[in-house]
Amino acid sequence: MRVTHLSLTDFRNYAQAEVPFGPGPNLIVGRNGQGKTNLVEALGFLSTLSSHRVSQTGAMVRSGAESAIIRARLEYNGRDILAEVQINRSGLNRAQINRSVIKTRELPRYFSSVLFAPEDLALVRGDPSGRRRFLDQLLVLRSPRLSGVLADYDRVLKQRNTLLKSARASGLKTTQLGTLDIWDERLVALGSEIIDARADLVAELMPPLQKAYKSVAGADHGPNLVASLSILGADEEAGETASPAAASPSASSGSATADTFRTALAGLRRKELDRGMTLAGPHRDDLVFELNNLPAKGYASHGESWSFALALKLASAELLRRDSSSGDPVLILDDVFAELDQSRRRRLAEAVTGYEQVLITAAVFEDVPAVLAAHAIHIHAGAVVAAPEAESGTVRG
Numbered sequence: 001m002r003v004t005h006l007s008l009t010d011f012r013n014y015a016q017a018e019v020p021f022g023p024g025p026n027l028i029v030g031r032n033g034q035g036k037t038n039l040v041e042a043l044g045f046l047s048t049l050s051s052h053r054v055s056q057t058g059a060m061v062r063s064g065a066e067s068a069i070i071r072a073r074l075e076y077n078g079r080d081i082l083a084e085v086q087i088n089r090s091g092l093n094r095a096q097i098n099r100s101v102i103k104t105r106e107l108p109r110y111f112s113s114v115l116f117a118p119e120d121l122a123l124v125r126g127d128p129s130g131r132r133r134f135l136d137q138l139l140v141l142r143s144p145r146l147s148g149v150l151a152d153y154d155r156v157l158k159q160r161n162t163l164l165k166s167a168r169a170s171g172l173k174t175t176q177l178g179t180l181d182i183w184d185e186r187l188v189a190l191g192s193e194i195i196d197a198r199a200d201l202v203a204e205l206m207p208p209l210q211k212a213y214k215s216v217a218g219a220d221h222g223p224n225l226v227a228s229l230s231i232l233g234a235d236e237e238a239g240e241t242a243s244p245a246a247a248s249p250s251a252s253s254g255s256a257t258a259d260t261f262r263t264a265l266a267g268l269r270r271k272e273l274d275r276g277m278t279l280a281g282p283h284r285d286d287l288v289f290e291l292n293n294l295p296a297k298g299y300a301s302h303g304e305s306w307s308f309a310l311a312l313k314l315a316s317a318e319l320l321r322r323d324s325s326s327g328d329p330v331l332i333l334d335d336v337f338a339e340l341d342q343s344r345r346r347r348l349a350e351a352v353t354g355y356e357q358v359l360i361t362a363a364v365f366e367d368v369p370a371v372l373a374a375h376a377i378h379i380h381a382g383a384v385v386a387a388p389e390a391e392s393g394t395v396r397g
């Protein structure tokens with residue numbers, strides 16, 4: 001699929017902007033702080049309802065304005081779709097498809113994109129929660145049904161935690177024990193589905209990840225993804241994410257996962273009642289990134305960590321393109337090329353040129369290989385400008 005046109009109103013530093021995009025590579029170029037990342041952040045939000053930079057959506061509304069509007073014309077399967085979201089400083093966000101109101105959470109079904117930005121380094125170096133979010137977002141993009149399962153799991157988890165807390169405060173009554181058993185079954189059913197879905201996804205990600213890492217890093221450091229499961233005794237808080245017990249259960253083992261989960265809860269019951277919280281389940285799992293059999297977190301160099309994060313995003317794009325009926329996801333590379341040397345730039349360009357549409361941002365025009373730079377959009381102070389003062393005199397080498 002591709003974006004043919006983007007309109008922004010009061011989004012970040014854009015009062016009003018109209019941005020046409022072409023098929024294939026589009027280079028968004030301009031000095032730092034002009035609004036390149038803001039532009040692609042808007043598209044990322046349309047596709048995931050979240051920003052790669054902030055958790056509070058209010059930050060995306062132009063200062064002084066009450067609401068921002070992101071409107072994109074999309075094209076896939078010969079269809080032309082107008083997708084729109086209004087981000088309100090106060091009150092709920094609103095979404096429309098072809099000018100009809102839809103539930104906001106339905107919006108991601110219409111637009112699939114994969115965005116890589118320097119912030120994604122946190123996938124490798126940051127907390128497990130970022131890695132869980134990465135997996136779950138990809139799960140939902142591939143099978144929208146799972147967003148319901150994830151939401152249900154969160155709800156059951158909250159209710160179970162409330163019960164554990166009240167049991168801790170007032171001592172566990174027999175009636176509460178019965179209720180806890182019911183919540184346990186719900187938690188196990190939903191949680192096992194999530195654990196197994198993540199395991200299947202990780203298995204599918206591996207081959208494209210290895211391929212993408214090699215092309216980005218220019219070397220094979222044996223990138224690997226190892227599930228670290230709390231139901232097998234890996235404890236996020238104790239930092240035992242790479243414990244030997246933390247092996248992934250074999251795929252397609254739905255009932256085996258549920259059995260393991262049930263056993264773990266039984267073993268943890270006293271501790272859970274003491275702490276007033278649920279100590280095992282997909283909300284406490286991690287995914288360990290390895291290079292050459294060592295955890296990337298704490299061992300990998302800056303360049304290796306960076307290649308890993310980028311390779312993961314490229315691998316996600318590859319999976320989405322493989323099983324999508326609406327064509328390739330739009331690939332968005334924010335500020336990627338400045339970080340790479342010439343040969344890596346060339347290899348990355350080769351890896352992405354096959355995509356239906358690739359949006360690339362760069363502060364320096366020359367950092368981006370010529371094959372990706374034919375269609376350039378120049379940004380200055382929150383506006384698309386026709387005549388770039390800085391780049392116009394530049395001769396490409």
Ligand SMILES: Nc1ncnc2c1ncn2[C@@H]1O[C@H](COP(=O)(O)OP(=O)(O)O)[C@@H](O)[C@H]1O
Binds near residue numbers: 012030061062
């Ligand atoms: N809500 C907002 N209202 C107005 N300006 C904003 C808002 N959020 C960010 N900005 C401005 O946007 C600019 C940064 O844009 P960005 O897209 O990150 O730049 P770059 O071109 O370097 O990627 C900064 O000048 C910042 O002050």
Ligand SMILES: [Mg+2]
Binds near residue numbers: 036
């Ligand atoms: Mg930027």
